[in-house]
Amino acid sequence: xxxxxxxxxxxxxxxxxxxxxxxxxxxxxxxxxxxxxxxxxxxxxxxxxxxxxxxxxxxxxxxxxxxxxxxxxxxxxxxxxxxxxxxxxxxxxxxxxxxxxxxxxxxxxxxxxxxxxxxxxxxxxxxxxxxxxxxxxxxxxxxxxxxxxxxxxxxxxxxxxxxxxxxxxxxxxxxxxxxxxxxxxxxxxxxxxxxxxxxxxxxxxxxxxxxxxxxxxxxxxxxxxxxxxxxxxxxxxxxxxxxxxxxxxxxxxxxxxxxxxxxxxxxxxxxxxxxxxxxxxxxxxxxxxxxxxxxxxxxxxxxxxxxxxxxxxxxxxxxxxxxxxxxxxxxxxxxxxxxxxxxxxxxxxxxxxxxxxxxxxxxxxxxxxxxxxxxxxxxxxxxxxxxxxxxxxxxxxxx
Amino acid sequence: xxxxxxxxxxxxxxxxxxxxxxxxxxxxxxxxxxxxxxxxxxxxxxxxxxxxxxxxxxxxxxxxxxxxxxxxxxxxxxxxxxxxxxxxxxxxxxxxxxxxxxxxxxxxxxxxxxxxxxxxxxxxxxxxxxxxxxxxxxxxxxxxxxxxxxxxxxxxxxxxxxxxxxxxxxxxxxxxxxxxxxxxxxxxxxxxxxxxxxxxxxxxxxxxxxxxxxxxxxxxxxxxxxxxxxxxxxxxxxxxxxxxxxxxxxxxxxxxxxxxxxxxxxxxxxxxxxxxxxxxxxxxxxxxxxxxxxxxxxxxx
Numbered sequence: 280x281x282x283x284x285x286x287x288x289x290x291x292x293x294x295x296x297x298x299x300x301x302x303x304x305x306x307x308x309x310x311x312x313x314x315x316x317x318x319x320x321x322x323x324x325x326x327x328x329x330x331x332x333x334x335x336x337x338x339x340x341x342x343x344x345x346x347x348x349x350x351x352x353x354x355x356x357x358x359x360x361x362x363x364x365x366x367x368x369x370x371x372x373x374x375x376x377x378x379x380x381x382x383x384x385x386x387x388x389x390x391x392x393x394x395x396x397x398x399x400x401x402x403x404x405x406x407x408x409x410x411x412x413x414x415x416x417x418x419x420x421x422x423x424x425x426x427x428x429x430x431x432x433x434x435x436x437x438x439x440x441x442x443x444x445x446x447x448x449x450x451x452x453x454x455x456x457x458x459x460x461x462x463x464x465x466x467x468x469x470x471x472x473x474x475x476x477x478x479x480x481x482x483x484x485x486x487x488x489x490x491x492x493x494x495x496x497x498x499x500x501x502x503x504x505x506x507x508x509x510x511x512x513x514x515x516x517x518x519x520x521x522x523x524x525x526x527x528x529x530x531x532x533x534x535x536x537x538x539x540x541x542x543x544x545x546x547x548x549x550x551x552x553x554x555x556x557x558x559x560x561x562x563x564x565x566x567x568x569x570x571x572x573x574x575x576x577x578x579x580x581x582x583x584x585x586x587x588x589x590x591x592x593x594x595x596x597x598x599x600x601x602x603x604x605x606x607x608x609x610x611x612x613x614x615x616x617x618x619x620x621x622x623x624x625x626x627x628x629x630x631x632x633x634x635x636x637x638x639x640x641x642x643x644x645x646x647x648x649x650x651x652x653x654x655x656x657x658x659x660x661x662x663x664x665x666x667x668x669x670x671x672x673x674x675x676x677x678x
Numbered sequence: 679x680x681x682x683x684x685x686x687x688x689x690x691x692x693x694x695x696x697x698x699x700x701x702x703x704x705x706x707x708x709x710x711x712x713x714x715x716x717x718x719x720x721x722x723x724x725x726x727x728x729x730x731x732x733x734x735x736x737x738x739x740x741x742x743x744x745x746x747x748x749x750x751x752x753x754x755x756x757x758x759x760x761x762x763x764x765x766x767x768x769x770x771x772x773x774x775x776x777x778x779x780x781x782x783x784x785x786x787x788x789x790x791x792x793x794x795x796x797x798x799x800x801x802x803x804x805x806x807x808x809x810x811x812x813x814x815x816x817x818x819x820x821x822x823x824x825x826x827x828x829x830x831x832x833x834x835x836x837x838x839x840x841x842x843x844x845x846x847x848x849x850x851x852x853x854x855x856x857x858x859x860x861x862x863x864x865x866x867x868x869x870x871x872x873x874x875x876x877x878x879x880x881x882x883x884x885x886x887x888x889x890x891x892x893x894x895x896x897x898x899x900x901x902x903x904x905x906x907x908x909x910x911x912x913x914x915x916x917x918x919x920x921x922x923x924x925x926x927x928x929x930x931x932x933x934x935x936x937x938x939x940x941x942x943x944x945x946x947x948x949x950x951x952x953x954x955x956x957x958x959x960x961x962x963x964x965x966x967x968x969x970x971x972x973x974x975x976x977x978x979x
Contacts, residue, residue: 364921393781395891395928398788398862413934430782430789471782500754500927501780530925534917545859545925546833546888550914550956553938557955562917567925570816570834600804600818600838630838631818655957 280497282511283327285376287493294466296459296477297489301378303327310352311345313377321380324351328370329516331411331494332362338372341380348377373515381491386479387446388412389460391467394427400467402426402434402460404446408479434464448482455488470508471501520564520583527579529568536561537591538665539584539622541577543568543602551596554654560662563590570601577610582618591668594661595626596654597636604628604636612643620647623664627657680808680853681828681873681880682771682797683747687812688714690736690745690769692760693752694726702751703727706813715739717748736767747771749805749814757801758783761864765796773814774800774864781927784862791864798864802927804834804856817841817854823979825850826972827963828874830867831886832857832893833926836914836956840884843960849967850978852880859926861890867897875905881972882908884963885950887941889915890929894941902948908970910963911945911952913938 288298300317304310314322326338333339338360340351352375361369386408394401405423407415415422424445426438439457448456459480467475474496481491502509514522524531530545534552538560542548548567555562568580584590597607607628614620624647628636640650649664651657689706693699694716704727707713715733716726722734733739736748748764750757750772757776764772779801791798799806805815809824816834821842827849831837837856844851855870857863867885874880883905887894894913901909916938918924920931931937942952953962967973 366919393785393862395861395893396896398785400782400785417934430785468782471780473781498781500778501782503755504780532919532922532924534919542835544833544835545929546831546836546886546914547839547956549888549918549924549929550836550839550912552918553914553916554955554957556917565918565924598835598839598842600835601816630821630842653957655955658955658957 280499280502280508280512281329281516282495282508283329283374283513284325284493285327286511287495288490290466290470290495291463291490291493295462297487298493299378299381299489299491301376304352304375304377305373307349307352307356310375310377311349314342314345314348317379319379322348323378323380324348324355325376325378326355326360326372327374327376328360328365328372329513330362330364330370332364333360336360336362352377370516381481381489382484383481383491384484385482386491387481388415388478389463389480390474390476390478391463391472392474397427399430400428400464402428402438402442402464404442406447408481412478428464433468434461451486452482452488459488470495470505471498472496473498520586523583524566527576529566529576529580529583531583532565534562534564536563537589537669538594538661539563539566539590539592540594540596541566541568541580541584542596543570543572543598547596547598551594554658555594555662558659558662560665572602572606572610574606574610574613577607578614578617581614581620585618585621590622591665592622592661593624594657595624596657597628597630599628599630599632599636603632604630605632605639608636608639611648612639612645615643615645615647620645622647622668624648625657625661625664626650627654680811681870681877682799682853682855683806683814684808684811687747687771688712688743688745689812689814690714690739690743690748691716691730692736692748692750692764694718694730694732695721695724696751699751700726702816703730705819709813709819710810711812714743714745736763736769740767740769745769747814748773750774750776752776754778758787761787761798761801762790765791765794765798769796772796772798773803773805774798775803775805775815777802779860781860781862784860788862797869799855800858800864802860802863803858804837806853806855808853809851815856817856821845822854823850825852825978826879826881826976827851828877828880828883829854830857830870830883831855832859832888832928833886833914836886839956840886840912840959844884844963845979847960847964848977848979849960849963850976852877859888859928861928866893868900871897871900871905875907880907881976882910882963882967882970884910884959887911887913888926888929889918889924889931889938890926890936892935895944898944898948898950901950908966908972909950910966911950912956912959913941913945913952914956
């Protein structure tokens with residue numbers, strides 16, 4: 280789960296990490312009110328969306344007086360920001376963070392993630408602050424320092440000291456930098472983070488060590504022990520289809536194409552997206568209905584897939600292990616009744632109870648449903664029928 | 679012969695009184711698995727399915743029955759503890775089916791595993807099945823036929839799909855191992871590949887991977903240096919967008935790492951043929967086995 284920068288900074292502050300003075304604002308007037316109380320000559324107006332690269336996209340502005348704060352706030356609020364992390368459709372800005380400008384001496388990178396290979400939390404630091412850390416890793420891997428943390432004793436002072444010297448903090452702030460690392464590690468562990476990052480972490484001219492930007496991500500599997508984090512969820516940041524799917528315990532990712540698919544199992548669902556592309560189609564989504572599907576869940580999946588005009592065919596690709604093909608077939612019949620089938624449905628049912636499943640589909644005699652014996656055939660047909668429907672829709676629009 | 683589990687496995691089922699656990703224990707028994715005990719705190723003295731004795735703790739179950747392996751079906755918030763309990767009891771093999779275990783809990787489990795003999799499979803995995811001998815977890819039994827090909831996969835349904843395609847092509851299997859889709863887990867490809875490499879019955883291995891992490895790349899290096907048997911590959915997630923979790927907690931491209939292209943390149947560089955689509959895993963296996971002169975031996979069903 281992701282949260283906004285201002286929320287991440289509030290949590291960091293609770294753990295003893297210095298952050299600039301500031302507050303969230305939802306209107307230009309509120310932004311102006313917040314900036315009035317600042318001592319610093321400069322205020323920073325920052326778009327709050329769950330994606331990086333905001334600065335380059337025009338989502339971060341320096342204001343020299345209250346009028347400028349108000350002006351920039353009105354410019355950014357309601358704007359759709361397109362950054363390298365948002366995708367081409369961009370993200371609408373509904374919230375701002377207004378904070379005091381800082382007098383920066385030098386920028387650094389500090390982050391914590393879980394390293395899969397060693398199964399440890401790893402602290403990463405670099406003196407190349409403010410840059411995309413992926414870019415630093417690709418171009419100058421020797422400029423990133425790592426400390427692997429033993430979970431049984433936690434982050435040790437010798438490690439924070441080694442990191443602070445590697446990152447070349449000046450002597451005056453070494454102790455502050457070490458404390459910041461320890462605070463961020465404690466936050467990472469106590470709040471079940473999967474990512475905790477300050478990029479940049481800065482040293483100011485008055486020798487403060489401060490998180491100028493802050494990013495925290497949390498383990499969805501551990502949210503049950505952190506209701507205070509769940510309360511920070513911003514549903515406006517999530518794809519509406521993905522949100523509806525999550526509520527129905529379906530795993531859904533919007534991919535933007537026109538051939539939808541409904542699959543059991545994450546691996547097969549990914550492979551189905553791939554095979555649609557392989558046969559020249561544009562996959563609309565990844566959808567895993569999970570291992571214990573019910574008729575109602577399948578019907579809900581159809582409602583979500585058909586909830587806009589983007590989808591032109593649905594490829595149902597099921598290999599019944601724990602899932603039974605007769606239940607899936609029953610779900611398709613139910614969906615036809617309750618939701619209605621607006622586009623061709625191509626069904627490949629194999630595995631547990633496949634004969635019963637195929638019989639149910641045949642007897643229901645649904646004109647939109649095409650049962651196919653093989654996966655390849657199904658993928659090819661789904662791509663072909665989607666293209667036909669798309670062409671037909673285009674003709675209809677012209678006429 | 680087979681890998682990790684077989685005729686000599688005496689299985690303890692942790693969380694046996696749960697609905698899913700009881701259901702799959704019944705199938706395991708019908709398949710011939712030697713299930714010796716169940717564990718469910720507070721339910722000692724009960725019997726499940728009319729004959730499996732239940733104990734409060736794993737160590738009691740082991741002491742009373744000589745159990746040497748366990749399969750775990752307990753809910754996510756208790757599952758990491760259940761794995762550690764099985765390791766502490768000194769079992770040889772532990773397989774955890776449970777999905778959605780917090781990743782930092784698994785970090786602690788991995789630290790606890792250090793220096794201990796127990797092999798851990800999973801979590802968030804479909805389990806392991808040695809054909810006609812033993813079944814831990816969820817794998818559908820009827821798709822498996824006895825033979826000489828090992829199957830390793832990070833995904834449940836893809837394990838079934840690949841196994842089914844092999845069986846339809848007349849290629850039987852030794853053992854199917856589901857590693858699981860979590861970012862931090864017990865065994866990974868190399869441990870399973872090593873076991874298949876040392877198993878006389880196994881003549882070739884199917885290795886199914888997916889986006890996220892670099893385990894497939896590391897396995898490719900290992901295969902190049904050590905593997906004496908042909909390996910056939912498949913990778914899912916070629917179309918997955920970066921930064922999006924594709925169902926499995928571990929299936930995510932992040933920081934430019936874990937793309938399908940990188941994995942396929944690494945496997946190809948190690949001389950491994952990778953099936954172009956999920957529908958061609960069986961076909962690709964047949965082609966590779968023929969090329970290696972192993973097809974006749976592997977054509978067992």
